Amino acid sequence: MKRSILEAAKVVRSKNSGPFELTLDVIFKTQQYFELFRRRHFIDEKTICRLYKVSPKDILGIIYFEPANAVKITIRRWMPSGSPGETDIYGAQQHAPLLGLTYEE
Numbered sequence: 001m002k003r004s005i006l007e008a009a010k011v012v013r014s015k016n017s018g019p020f021e022l023t024l025d026v027i028f029k030t031q032q033y034f035e036l037f038r039r040r041h042f043i044d045e046k047t048i049c050r051l052y053k054v055s056p057k058d059i060l061g062i063i064y065f066e067p068a069n070a071v072k073i074t075i076r077r078w079m080p081s082g083s084p085g086e087t088d089i090y091g092a093q094q095h096a097p098l099l100g101l102t103y104e105e
Contacts, residue, residue: 002102002104003102003103003104004099005026005099005101005102005103006099008028008033008036008037009029010027011027012024014091015092016081016090017074018081019077019081020080021076022075022091023072023073023074024072024094025070025073026043026070026073026098027068029069030069033069034064034066036103037071038064038071040103043071043073043101045059047101048062048073051097051100051101052097054075054076058075060074062074
């Protein structure tokens with residue numbers, strides 16, 4: 001049965017990582033969920049490319065950080081923060097595609 005990432009994560013957020021980069025954070029509820037996602041590669045380059053419609057060269061890093069039971073993804077912003085036409089200056093609404101992520105145990 002497919003489950004929502006929200007069953008496994010207590011925090012899913014995004015923020016600027018400077019004017020040209022965006023950081024996405026997923027902090028898991030338990031170490032078991034963290035290990036499941038890391039072991040099964042539920043959040044990997046292919047997933048981020050699909051969800052964010054970016055190429056692999058736009059992914060600057062995907063880091064599973066065990067002390068926090070978290071994964072941090074850094075991607076290039078498609079438009080610099082504060083540019084004319086840019087709609088989310090702080091990058092705070094860019095985590096939404098991750099909310100649709102599902103997984104199977």
